[in-house]
Amino acid sequence: MRIDVLTLFPEMFHSPLGHSILRRAQQQDIVEIVLSNIREFAADSYRKVDDKPYGGGPGMVLMPQPVFDAFDNVRTRHPDPGRAILLTPQGQPLTQEKVIDLSREKRLILIAGRYEGFDERIRIGLDAEPVSIGDYVLSGGELPAMVLIDAVVRLLDGALGDGDSAADDSFSKGLLEYPHYTRPEEFRGMKVPEILLSGDHGKIAQWRKEQSIERTKKWRPDLWQKRQSQPDPKTENEP
Ligand code: ADE
Numbered sequence: 705m706r707i708d709v710l711t712l713f714p715e716m717f718h719s720p721l722g723h724s725i726l727r728r729a730q731q732q733d734i735v736e737i738v739l740s741n742i743r744e745f746a747a748d749s750y751r752k753v754d755d756k757p758y759g760g761g762p763g764m765v766l767m768p769q770p771v772f773d774a775f776d777n778v779r780t781r782h783p784d785p786g787r788a789i790l791l792t793p794q795g796q797p798l799t800q801e802k803v804i805d806l807s808r809e810k811r812l813i814l815i816a817g818r819y820e821g822f823d824e825r826i827r828i829g830l831d832a833e834p835v836s837i838g839d840y841v842l843s844g845g846e847l848p849a850m851v852l853i854d855a856v857v858r859l860l861d862g863a864l865g866d867g868d869s870a871a872d873d874s875f876s877k878g879l880l881e882y883p884h885y886t887r888p889e890e891f892r893g894m895k896v897p898e899i900l901l902s903g904d905h906g907k908i909a910q911w912r913k914e915q916s917i918e919r920t921k922k923w924r925p926d927l928w929q930k931r932q933s934q935p936d937p938k939t940e941n942e943p
Contacts, residue, residue, distance in 0.1 A: 763820025786811035791845030795834030800875035816845030
């Protein structure tokens with residue numbers, strides 16, 4: 705997969721992209737991540753990329769021209785035209801379902817904005833899909849773009865190390881993941897549940913499923929309701 709990121713702050717990406725799974729995935733050519741600085745495409749000598757909103761109001765708005773030029777510049781650098789995504793609190797929620805869908809693309813072009821917002825013609829003219837990482841407002845689209853990249857890349861074939869798996873991830877079956885334990889067997893008076901030491905894989909699987917259901921009901925009743933109202937045929941017959 706190739707991921708292009710159009711941003712005013714490419715340096716913000718260096719640390720998250722330079723560690724752990726994202727670093728390894730790039731080294732192994734599982735993903736190529738290319739950062740473009742929108743400011744380099746500003747037309748005037750002051751490198752201006754924002755201006756006051758028509759109609760008045762607070763803050764500044766990202767101008768269309770530098771973003772269109774940055775977009776045109778990267779678009780032809782790969783055979784796949786890519787799926788354009790605009791990170792904005794007004795977007796559709798980034799759910800695990802959407803992450804799985806995005807992970808099937810050959811190319812993503814992420815546009816991270818700053819300031820009060822984007823000129824609307826960026827979304828319309830670039831046919832960019834608005835995506836939000838949650839119902840709260842951050843100071844820009846960079847962190848949301850990093851969140852999206854991390855969630856997508858770990859699903860790409862070979863990205864997780866041997867033994868790691870995305871199959872049991874929270875949300876992958878509409879449930880939160882079960883609790884984990886490692887050594888020691890007892891820590892500050894808290895014991896590892898007996899069943900996990902039993903070696904009975906059937907019983908362990910059953911216990912984990914029950915735990916998943918219990919914590920989903922308790923901590924995310926909204927997810928539980930959703931799962932009840934639209935049962936997943938793949939998981940319906942599971943214990
Ligand atoms: N930009 C600012 N806040 C955001 C959010 N919650 N999701 C995506 N992009 C954003």
